[in-house]
Amino acid sequence: MPPRFSKELREKMVFSESLPYQPRTSPCEAICPAGLPIQKMNTLIEEGLVDEALEYIRCRNPIPGVTGRICPNPCQSGCNRGNFDSSVFIRAIERYAADHGNPAYKGLPVKRPHSGKKIAVIGSGPAGLTCSYFSALLGHEVTVFESGPAIGGIPRNAVPEFRLPKDIVDREVGLILNLGVCVRTNFRVGRDIGLDSILSGFDACLIAVGAWKERELEIPGAELAFPAVSWLNSVNLGEEKSRPGKRVVILGGGGVAFDAAFTAVRTGAREVYVVCLESPGEMCAPLEEVYQAEAEGIRIHNGLLPETIFKKDKGLEVQFSSVSSFCFDEAGCLVVTKKGKGGITIHADTVIYAIGLEPDLGLLAKDDFFELTPRGTLKVNPATMETSLPGVFAAGDVVSGPATVAEAVGSGRKAAIGLDNRLSDQGNPLNLQIYFNENRMLESTNAEVAQAPHTVALEEFMNLDYFEKTPRRETECQPLDDSLHSLSEIDSGFTPEDAAGEAGRCFHCGHCISCGFCVEDCPGHILSMTPNGPSVDYPDECWHCGCCRISCPRGAVLYEFPLNMML
Numbered sequence: 147m148p149p150r151f152s153k154e155l156r157e158k159m160v161f162s163e164s165l166p167y168q169p170r171t172s173p174c175e176a177i178c179p180a181g182l183p184i185q186k187m188n189t190l191i192e193e194g195l196v197d198e199a200l201e202y203i204r205c206r207n208p209i210p211g212v213t214g215r216i217c218p219n220p221c222q223s224g225c226n227r228g229n230f231d232s233s234v235f236i237r238a239i240e241r242y243a244a245d246h247g248n249p250a251y252k253g254l255p256v257k258r259p260h261s262g263k264k265i266a267v268i269g270s271g272p273a274g275l276t277c278s279y280f281s282a283l284l285g286h287e288v289t290v291f292e293s294g295p296a297i298g299g300i301p302r303n304a305v306p307e308f309r310l311p312k313d314i315v316d317r318e319v320g321l322i323l324n325l326g327v328c329v330r331t332n333f334r335v336g337r338d339i340g341l342d343s344i345l346s347g348f349d350a351c352l353i354a355v356g357a358w359k360e361r362e363l364e365i366p367g368a369e370l371a372f373p374a375v376s377w378l379n380s381v382n383l384g385e386e387k388s389r390p391g392k393r394v395v396i397l398g399g400g401g402v403a404f405d406a407a408f409t410a411v412r413t414g415a416r417e418v419y420v421v422c423l424e425s426p427g428e429m430c431a432p433l434e435e436v437y438q439a440e441a442e443g444i445r446i447h448n449g450l451l452p453e454t455i456f457k458k459d460k461g462l463e464v465q466f467s468s469v470s471s472f473c474f475d476e477a478g479c480l481v482v483t484k485k486g487k488g489g490i491t492i493h494a495d496t497v498i499y500a501i502g503l504e505p506d507l508g509l510l511a512k513d514d515f516f517e518l519t520p521r522g523t524l525k526v527n528p529a530t531m532e533t534s535l536p537g538v539f540a541a542g543d544v545v546s547g548p549a550t551v552a553e554a555v556g557s558g559r560k561a562a563i564g565l566d567n568r569l570s571d572q573g574n575p576l577n578l579q580i581y582f583n584e585n586r587m588l589e590s591t592n593a594e595v596a597q598a599p600h601t602v603a604l605e606e607f608m609n610l611d612y613f614e615k616t617p618r619r620e621t622e623c624q625p626l627d628d629s630l631h632s633l634s635e636i637d638s639g640f641t642p643e644d645a646a647g648e649a650g651r652c653f654h655c656g657h658c659i660s661c662g663f664c665v666e667d668c669p670g671h672i673l674s675m676t677p678n679g680p681s682v683d684y685p686d687e688c689w690h691c692g693c694c695r696i697s698c699p700r701g702a703v704l705y706e707f708p709l710n711m712m713l
C-alpha cells in the first residue's frame with residue numbers, strides 16, 4: 147500500500163466517531179474531554195486568524211472562555227512536546243481565542259429550520275448549556291429549567307471570581323441564549339414542576355443537575371462548620387456571612403478545598419490551614435494549586451483525621467488524630483487506621499469542609515424511574531447518553547459524578563446528538579457525522595465508521611531534528627502581593643505575540659500541514675503537492691522505501707507494508 151496522509155481537520159465537525167481521512171491523531175486531541183480541534187486552533191492562532199480559530203473551537207465547545215481558564219488541561223499533560231522540552235500551553239491558547247476572537251465575524255451559526263420538537267433541559271451548568279446550544283442549532287425549541295437565580299451552574303456560582311470572572315460566564319451564556327434558548331430560573335424541577343409534567347409537556351428531556359449535594363461531616367460539632375461549595379456560593383453572592391475571620395481551617399485535599407483556602411485568604415483570613423487525610427502525593431488537587439497555596443502561605447497538613455469541633459473562647463477548636471493509612475470499602479465508606487500519637491489541635495474562627503460531592507436525585511427521580519450506578523449517578527447508554535427511561539437523557543456530573551467542565555461539555559454535546567437522533571431517527575448514532583456546512587448550518591450524513599485513529603507518540607517522530615528546543619511561554623499574572631488582597635482575576639492571559647508564538651510550538655502530531663518535505667524526499671517522484679496536501683500520483687510505483695515517513699516532521703504518514711518489512 148502506498149503511504150496515506152493524515153490531514154488536518156478542515157470540516158467544522160461537531161460529531162464524528164472517526165474521520166476516514168484522519169487515520170492518525172495527537173495525544174492532546176485524543177485526551178481533550180471536550181473534543182477540541184487543538185491542531186486546527188494552533189495553526190490558525192499561529193497565523194493570526196483568531197476569529198477562525200474561535201469558530202472551529204465553538205463547533206465543539208460553546209464555553210471556551212470557561213474551559214480556557216479553569217480546565218485542568220489533561221491535553222497539556224499528554225502533549226508530546228512535554229517529552230521534548232515543555233508541553234504546549236494549550237489552555238492559554240484556547241482562552242486567547244475565546245477572549246480575542248469575534249464569534250460573529252462571519253455571522254453566527256444559523257439554526258436549522260424549526261423541527262417542531264420541544265426539549266426540556268434541567269440544569270444550566272456546562273452540560274445543560276452545551277446540550278441547549280447544539281439542540282437549538284439542530285432546530286429544536288429548548289427550555290432550560292434552573293433552580294438557582296443565575297445561569298451557568300458551578301462555574302457561575304461556586305468557582306471563585308479570581309479564577310473565572312463571572313462576566314466571562316455571562317458572555318458565553320449570552321451567546322447561547324441568543325439562539326432563542328428560553329430559561330426559567332428559580333425553578334426547581336421536582337419542587338416547582340414535577341418530572342412527569344415535563345415528560346408530558348416536552349418531546350424529550352435532558353437531566354443535567356450536576357452533583358451539588360455536599361457530603362456531610364459526621365463528627366461531633368460538625369454543625370459548627372460550613373460546607374465549602376455553599377460557602378463559596380455565598381462569597382460569589384457577596385453575602386456578609388461569608389467573611390471567614392482571621393484563622394480558617396479547611397478540611398479536605400481536593401480542588402474545592404483549595405478554592406476555599408484561596409478565597410479565605412482573599413476575604414480577610416491571615417492564617418489558613420488545609421488539613422487532609424491524604425499524604426502529599428495522594429492529594430487530588432492539581433499540583434499547580436498546591437504550589438500556589440505554598441506561595442500564598444497556606445499551611446497544608448497531611449495524614450490527619452478530624453475528630454471533633456468545639457467552641458473555645460470566642461472561636462472554635464478542631465481536634466485531629468494522626469492516620470497511618472485509609473481506604474474506602476465496597477460501600478464507599480471510609481476505613482481509617484490511626485496512629486497511636488501525633489494528633490494536633492488547631493484553633494480557628496471558621497471551619498470549612500470540602501469532603502466530596504454527589505448528585506442529589508431525591509427531588510427528581512424515584513428509584514423506580516431510573517437505573518442508577520452503584521455510585522448513585524444516572525446510568526446512561528454511553529453512545530447516546532439516554533437513561534433507562536426512553537426519551538430522557540442525562541449528561542455532566544449527574545452521570546459521571548464530580549468531574550470537570552470539559553467532561554460536562556463533551557457529554558452535553560453527545561447528549562444533544564443522542565436527543566436529536568431519538569427525535570428524528572437517523573439510524574445508528576455511531577455512524578453519524580455532523581458538521582457545519584458552508585451556510586453555517588448543521589448538516590448530518592451517515593458514514594461508515596473508520597477505524598479509531600492511531601495516537602502518535604513522540605517515539606514515532608523520525609525527523610525530530612527539524613524542531614528547536616524553545617521554552618513554553620507563560621501568561622502574565624498579577625504580582626502575588628496584589629492578588630492576595632483582591633478577588634480580581636489573577637491570570638491575564640497571553641498577549642497576541644505570545645499566543646501566536648506558543649501556538650507555533652505545536653508539533654501537529656499525526657496531522658499533515660502540507661510542508662511538502664515528503665514530496666521532495668520521495669526518490670521515485672510518485673508524490674505531488676496539491677492544495678489538499680500531498681497526493682500519491684503513481685501508487686503502483688511506490689517502493690515502500692519509507693523516505694516520506696522519515697522526512698515528515700509531524701508523524702503524519704501512515705504506512706502499511708505489503709510484505710513483512712520493518713522500518
Ligand SMILES: Cc1cc2nc3c(=O)[nH]c(=O)nc-3n(C[C@H](O)[C@H](O)[C@H](O)COP(=O)(O)OP(=O)(O)OC[C@H]3O[C@@H](n4cnc5c(N)ncnc54)[C@H](O)[C@@H]3O)c2cc1C
Nearest residue numbers: 269271272273293299300335355356542543549550551554
Ligand atoms: C468549587 C468547585 C470548583 C471547581 N473547579 C473546577 C475547575 O477548576 N475546573 C473544572 O474543570 N471543573 C471544576 N469543578 C467541577 C465542574 O464545575 C463540574 O464538573 C461541572 O460544572 C459540571 O457541570 P454540570 O453541568 O454537570 O453541573 P453543574 O455545573 O453542577 O450545574 C448543574 C445545574 O443544575 C441546577 N439544578 C440542580 N438541581 C436542579 C433541579 N432539580 N431543577 C433545576 N435545576 C437544578 C443547579 O442549580 C446547577 O445550576 C469545580 C467544582 C466545584 C464545586
Ligand code: SF4
Nearest residue numbers: 178213217221237552
Ligand atoms: S478543554 Fe481542557 S483538555 Fe480540552 S483543549 Fe481545553 S484545556 Fe485542553
Ligand code: SF4
Nearest residue numbers: 174225226652653655
Ligand atoms: S505538540 Fe501540538 S499536536 Fe502534539 S500533543 Fe502537543 S499540542 Fe498536541
Ligand code: SF4
Nearest residue numbers: 658659661662664698
Ligand atoms: S512531510 Fe509535510 S506534507 Fe508530507 S505528510 Fe508530513 S506534514 Fe504533510
